[in-house]
Amino acid sequence: MGRKRKAINPEDALKSNLPPCRVCEAPGAGFHYGANTCEACKGFFHRSLRLHSGYRCEAGNNCVIEHGRGKLCQLCRYKKCISVGMAKEAIKTGRYTSSKRTNDILEVKSLENKRKLGLLDNGLVNDNGSLPPTSVLPGHALTSGDGLSPELTTSLSSVRGFTSTSGLSHTARVISQALLNELSETSSNDVISHSYTPLNGLNQTLSSCALGSAPLRKEGRHLSIDLDSQSSLASAAGQSTSSDSDQFCRDVIASSSNSLFGQNSGITGTSRLIQNPLTVFASTKNTNSVNGNPLKGDFSAGSVVPCVTSSNGREIGAQNNNFLPSNGLPLAGTNLPADITQVDSQPDFLPVDFDQLVLDGPPLVSSLPHQTTAPSPITTLLDISTSSEFHRITPSHPSVVTSARLADNFFNGEKNHVAKDNRLFINSTSAAEVSPSFPFQKSPLDLGVNQNQFVNRTPGPLLSETAAGLVTSTSDKSNSQQVNGITNQLSSQISLLNNSFSRTSSSASPGQKLMALEEVLSPSSIVSSESMGASSPDMLMSHGVAGLVSSGAEQTSQGKKQGSLGPGSVKASSPTPASEAELLHAFCDTCGCGLDHSNIGLLYRRRDEVIARLAEAHESFMDQCFGRVAPEDVAAQQKEHYEQCRLKQEVFGKLTSLNDAEYDEIFIETGLDADDRQKRMEGLIDSMEKFIRGLVQFAKVIPGFNMLDLSEKIGLIKYSRQEICVASATAYFDYDLRVFKGVDGKWKCEMDMLYQVSIAPSMLEELFEFFHSLQNLGLNKEEMVLLKTIIIMAPDRDSEPQISALGREVHWQLVQTLVYLLEKRMKKPMAQFARIIDWLMTARTKEKLVREFFKSFKFEKYSRLGQAPLLREMLSGIYFDLSDDES
DNA sequence: ATTGGGTCAGCGTAAGGC
DNA sequence: GGCCTTACGCTGACCCAA
Ligand SMILES: [Zn+2]
Ligand SMILES: [Zn+2]
Numbered sequence: 001m002g003r004k005r006k007a008i009n010p011e012d013a014l015k016s017n018l019p020p021c022r023v024c025e026a027p028g029a030g031f032h033y034g035a036n037t038c039e040a041c042k043g044f045f046h047r048s049l050r051l052h053s054g055y056r057c058e059a060g061n062n063c064v065i066e067h068g069r070g071k072l073c074q075l076c077r078y079k080k081c082i083s084v085g086m087a088k089e090a091i092k093t094g095r096y097t098s099s100k101r102t103n104d105i106l107e108v109k110s111l112e113n114k115r116k117l118g119l120l121d122n123g124l125v126n127d128n129g130s131l132p133p134t135s136v137l138p139g140h141a142l143t144s145g146d147g148l149s150p151e152l153t154t155s156l157s158s159v160r161g162f163t164s165t166s167g168l169s170h171t172a173r174v175i176s177q178a179l180l181n182e183l184s185e186t187s188s189n190d191v192i193s194h195s196y197t198p199l200n201g202l203n204q205t206l207s208s209c210a211l212g213s214a215p216l217r218k219e220g221r222h223l224s225i226d227l228d229s230q231s232s233l234a235s236a237a238g239q240s241t242s243s244d245s246d247q248f249c250r251d252v253i254a255s256s257s258n259s260l261f262g263q264n265s266g267i268t269g270t271s272r273l274i275q276n277p278l279t280v281f282a283s284t285k286n287t288n289s290v291n292g293n294p295l296k297g298d299f300s301a302g303s304v305v306p307c308v309t310s311s312n313g314r315e316i317g318a319q320n321n322n323f324l325p326s327n328g329l330p331l332a333g334t335n336l337p338a339d340i341t342q343v344d345s346q347p348d349f350l351p352v353d354f355d356q357l358v359l360d361g362p363p364l365v366s367s368l369p370h371q372t373t374a375p376s377p378i379t380t381l382l383d384i385s386t387s388s389e390f391h392r393i394t395p396s397h398p399s400v401v402t403s404a405r406l407a408d409n410f411f412n413g414e415k416n417h418v419a420k421d422n423r424l425f426i427n428s429t430s431a432a433e434v435s436p437s438f439p440f441q442k443s444p445l446d447l448g449v450n451q452n453q454f455v456n457r458t459p460g461p462l463l464s465e466t467a468a469g470l471v472t473s474t475s476d477k478s479n480s481q482q483v484n485g486i487t488n489q490l491s492s493q494i495s496l497l498n499n500s501f502s503r504t505s506s507s508a509s510p511g512q513k514l515m516a517l518e519e520v521l522s523p524s525s526i527v528s529s530e531s532m533g534a535s536s537p538d539m540l541m542s543h544g545v546a547g548l549v550s551s552g553a554e555q556t557s558q559g560k561k562q563g564s565l566g567p568g569s570v571k572a573s574s575p576t577p578a579s580e581a582e583l584l585h586a587f588c589d590t591c592g593c594g595l596d597h598s599n600i601g602l603l604y605r606r607r608d609e610v611i612a613r614l615a616e617a618h619e620s621f622m623d624q625c626f627g628r629v630a631p632e633d634v635a636a637q638q639k640e641h642y643e644q645c646r647l648k649q650e651v652f653g654k655l656t657s658l659n660d661a662e663y664d665e666i667f668i669e670t671g672l673d674a675d676d677r678q679k680r681m682e683g684l685i686d687s688m689e690k691f692i693r694g695l696v697q698f699a700k701v702i703p704g705f706n707m708l709d710l711s712e713k714i715g716l717i718k719y720s721r722q723e724i725c726v727a728s729a730t731a732y733f734d735y736d737l738r739v740f741k742g743v744d745g746k747w748k749c750e751m752d753m754l755y756q757v758s759i760a761p762s763m764l765e766e767l768f769e770f771f772h773s774l775q776n777l778g779l780n781k782e783e784m785v786l787l788k789t790i791i792i793m794a795p796d797r798d799s800e801p802q803i804s805a806l807g808r809e810v811h812w813q814l815v816q817t818l819v820y821l822l823e824k825r826m827k828k829p830m831a832q833f834a835r836i837i838d839w840l841m842t843a844r845t846k847e848k849l850v851r852e853f854f855k856s857f858k859f860e861k862y863s864r865l866g867q868a869p870l871l872r873e874m875l876s877g878i879y880f881d882l883s884d885d886e887s
Numbered sequence: 888a889t890t891g892g893g894t895c896a897g898c899g900t901a902a903g904g905c
Numbered sequence: 906g907g908c909c910t911t912a913c914g915c916t917g918a919c920c921c922a923a
Contacts, residue, residue: 029918030890040917046892047915071899071915091891 017108022084023077026067033086038067045081049088052078083647600806603703604813607820610703611782617701618785621694625687626728627745634732641747642737660758660858680756681862687744688859689871692717695724695792702789704810712804718874720792722850723843726770727788733771740771759856767853770846777835780825786818787836796844 018028021038032042048055055075057063063076604610629637663677696717699705705713725743732741738750748756753764779787793811795803803811818836822829859875 032890038917039919042891043917044915074915 019108021067023080023086024065024067024072033081033088033091035081035084035086037081037084037086040067041077041081044077045086048074048078048081083644600704600707600809600813604817607817610817611786611821614698614701614789615782615785617698618788621697621701622724622728622788625691625694625743625745626732626741629732629741635734637747638732638734638737638739642734642739642749645749645751660861677756677862681857681859683744684742684857685859685871687742688874691725691728691743692721692870692874695721698788699792702792702810702814704806704813705793708807708810709801709804711801712807715801716792716803716807719797720794721874722847722854723791723794724788725854726767726843726846726850727774727784727791730771730774731784733768733775735768735772735775738768757853757856759853763849763852763856766846766849770842770849773842774839777832777839779836783818783821783825786814786821787840789814790818791840791843794840 018030019036020026020028021041022035023037023041026038026040028036029039029042030036033045037045052074055078057073057075059073059076061076061079063073065072065077065080699713699717705716708716729740729742732747733739739747740749742748750764750768753759754761790811793803793807793814795808795811797803819829819833822832826832854875859871
């Protein structure tokens, strides 16, 4: 025993308003060496600084460090000190920041509440991790009945005991996967399967019940889309909503998540605490006590008294109601007097009138009167008008530039040559010279890369000389055969789907975009009623699946005229390279862009080079945002972060975020950034902006992207941002640990998210499953890059403006490139492709989920979005426009 | 205002004496 | 071996200079 050991007197602790010791839970004595510690642990660490080499653990390096436990194991105690962040370097003297003080006080208050509720009574867990002989909590539902308690209890007693829980979720995943496998096998023989035509977009694409997570329902041999049956949890595997195995699978998953979090824990039963950012997790040591506790729900109302005190500890009462937040943050839902809200007119913090933020218009038009002619941030990014580069300024001679030349120069770096030859590009520095209506905002050759790169590059052979070989190289015989088989199969399936489309679409509400009749029947749609069915398989062949693999080498059937068809009339390449003369006159006559869409394909003929270029761009523009981590280090870092958070949670208990009302109240009264959310938001805003910049740079490298109309480019970036974000985050996601990386490059785990963002655990769960579903595709790096480009160019979003025929063609080329990649690696490329398409469809159904996720950050409320005009422009109309809730 | 660091009574324990 | 005394190391409550 130490000496003069004080009995734990919680009253004293409360009086001091100091959080308990992070090491031993004794009443806190302040912030020492970087952590809230007691006097004893402070002294111990102080001595340890001088000499700790002699520390030895008699047990298994996992001794419980707890006040009142007799002689503490030195080594374990020291390790605990380190783990809670104590360090010589962390010494900090001086006044508390108001934020920290507030956090401390709130934590103490919360602890007090919990103690009153009996949750902090010690003895719930003893040394062995088994239950103590005497149950302390009346009505505590910690019985062998819930089956999960032993595991949780074990893990709580410092044993690295999460194996059991992760084991369970592993089981769930195995079952899910098996189910998926089985079902996918069925689907390949079944009538119902995927149809995917990039020309008409995903929104008319049906995925099978078997593979699909789209809300489909079998009705005899027909399909109908049940838009109302949004399954709350489409598991990673994705199942039909009606199958028993699905239910089973879901149950397993649900139970596994329960075992991980405890029944109800984190959902309804967790108390909230606020702490400084370093110690995010707080409060109950015993998650058990929360788990299934009859007191659940009680915490949400009034357990945290947002009582904030001044720095000397006195409470600040309601008399401070008139306190005007120093930084003028507008707080919705608070009852600030109207005049005060009016006074608060700092433009940076005011709610932005996003109606004014048109897509390609300048931001903050009203507040920046002198910039009304300046391009918006995204415009600046997308447009090269700000840099001195070659512009095409007149549409009058589009025919002069042949796509073949463009393609050649794309790879061979003869940009200047073309420019001079055709006199179509001028060196312009003024945006005003560029007609916004003209599709070519910049040279198609400008790929957003320093043009010196092109100049210095050794010119290769002209494309026309090697085109034939390249074209045919993508499809060998076996592939063609296989593809033809699949094609025929898909053909009939699509036909079937189409029939059901026709049938069901009449009853579908007009607003349901997925089923919009006009979409289905639109001339450009492959699965239109006219073009579909066995009667016109060639149509399908020429535009749809066949083209995926054959690269047009064999499929030369020229798309039949389908009214005024844009991309549908893609002219497949002839077996021999098209002569320039041929290409010259093969212009699209529908979209008015003056470009021969079929020649977009030329930009993609050297698929390997396109892939390499995209991969390179992805690495330099996209990866950097997330903070590059060597693949071999990823797992270690994930684990480290997880361990850190788990340890904290073990010590301090689970923690959910301070809700807005509470935060706002504190803020109104004291002006304090209670849980540092404003600070966090600022960082996130920066990262998001960086990410968008990277995304734009990346997109610009997509061959053909730069040819698009400016507003279209903006729309594509704007509406793909979200999915790209998810796809990128997935690269660093670990399903077992539930750790991923945010755009800010910081590792985040479930525990972080639940604390930092007011997101429902179920939503987070769904998001993780979504991440996982992408991982399950097992794409390699290049394939993932291609997938991202496809996401960017996805023609089926409700983006504004609608994607052009040109854009669809780019998309189509990207899809073909992806298939080309898959062919190189897979025995069954089309099966994999189908899975990818299925995921893309899932992504579409998850759009709202992801949007809610991003919304939960509440950028517009808690950050200075005004200082991030680019981001604001990107987010406007998606997150903040209230009328945009439904789509 | 707070904390790092010093102080030293008090405690456990090992060694030595009887 | 059992019991007592002494020496020593660690602990932690307390104090205070910075
Ligand atoms: Zn302590
Ligand atoms: Zn130990």
